[in-house]
Amino acid sequence: MTINWKQEVEDRKEDLLNDLVELLKVKSEREDDKVTADAPFGPGPRDALLHMLAYGERDGFVVKNVDNYAGHIEYGDGDEILGIFGHMDVVPAGDGWDTDPYVPVIKDNKIYARGSSDDKGPSMAAYYGLKIIKELGLPVSKKIRFVVGSDEESTWKDMDYYFEHEEMPDFGFAPDAEFPIINGEKGNVSIAPHFESTNGGSYELRHFKAGLRPNMVPQDAIATIVTPSNEAATALKTAFEAYIAANPISGTADVIGEKVEIKLIGKSAHGANPQSGINAATYLAVFLQDFDFGGGAKNFIATASHVHLDVYGEKLGVAHDDEKMGKLTMNAGLFEFTAGEEGAYMNFNFRYPQGTDKETLAAGIEQSIGQYVAKLDVEEKHSGPHYVPMEDPLVSTLLAVYEEHTGEKGYEQIIGGGTYGRLLKRGVAFGAMFPGFTDTMHQANEFISLDDLFRAAVIYADAIYRLAR
Structure with a gap:
């Protein structure tokens, strides 16, 4: 079966963008002074988590909320679990913005808002990749679990709690960095x-x-x-x-x-x-x-x-x-x-x-x-250096997808940033920023290019399917 992934994303561009805009409106900064039993990191991260999980319910996925710490959106069956890890929390907006950081603005083919590139935009692109696979009814041999976190920018207590209640995926990626791939992260x-x-x-x-x-x-x-x-x-x-x-x-x-x-x-x-x-x-x-x-x-x-x-x-x-x-x-x-x-x-x-x-x-x-x-x-709890070799099938498959859709040669990268990819022994970060991108993560006037957003969704759809089939 030949699937025109680009056309499938093209057919859903308006829906993807509308969903992202609504998600970006949620001010999901951690607020320790507003923590409750119902909102372990404050109301913003909880509300953004619920908002994302609601998309999964709307679209007919199996959805689970783990006590408002984290949750997952699931598709398919199999003995192995492919994990995709996104996060809904954001760093504080700070000063220096030209527009309201929680009123998304589209200008010059870019969408400006806190979280647009880290990590709501990439998460939405990956989610739509999974959504396409479900809507096309494509056969998979593995369970695909889109894990949604709410404390990635702080202590990762969301993942500590989540994995006290849920099993760890066997392999996977986080759409929370750069293409072609991030297969190594510093401590x-x-x-x-x-x-x-x-x-x-x-x-x-x-x-x-x-x-x-x-x-x-x-x-x-x-x-x-x-x-x-x-x-x-x-x-x-x-x-x-x-x-x-x-x-x-x-x-x-x-x-x-x-x-x-x-x-x-x-x-x-x-x-x-x-x-x-x-x-x-x-x-x-x-x-x-x-x-x-x-x-x-x-x-x-x-x-x-x-x-x-x-x-x-x-x-x-x-x-x-x-x-x-x-x-x-x-x-x-x-x-x-x-x-x-x-x-x-x-x-x-x-x-x-x-x-x-x-x-x-x-x-x-x-x-x-x-x-x-x-x-x-x-700091007692910390993360040591993490590396997944180039010869691992996860890395080679993701690089092959990247090369096919961009015409560019894939290569390994090691970064100082920490992503949920390192939660798994066979875990990497994969996109959504392309080589040469302007890095506005954690800065005022954060944005993601709409062309890059949609192009990433194409790559994610193909990559998820290849890894899961």
């Missing part, structure tokens, strides 16, 4: 230095805050400083204005008597690619380090200054490069200091290749900045 661990929230110099750091998530480069940083005098406050403002004029940043400094309130703006990026962003927090710390701070505030500023531009962990003494997996990267993603209150800390998120581990990273950090730090917290 992922966060290490958090903590500080005393004290002062002691002639300048006092009242407050410093930056970052939304460990896996996002901080776009905004704010600080409140009390200076020795009104004249000193004015001088600090003048110095700050000169500093932002000389660097790739922007910002404001407001003087209120002896107090100065600073806001510095950089550029967000995915924490797996910190070199693509401009870290507002470390730029602000570099500016502040020239003033007379003392106590824990001085140590906090010194540490943040120390890691400025240190996206490969060189200043921290933990740099590592593997021939296959490439360089370790480090994103300084969260910063919090309030004078007199407990809990002053930073979060360094590492994406590390094989050949190193979290113990080695912690030891290097302790040696590098231990004199500044009150304690060092190392």
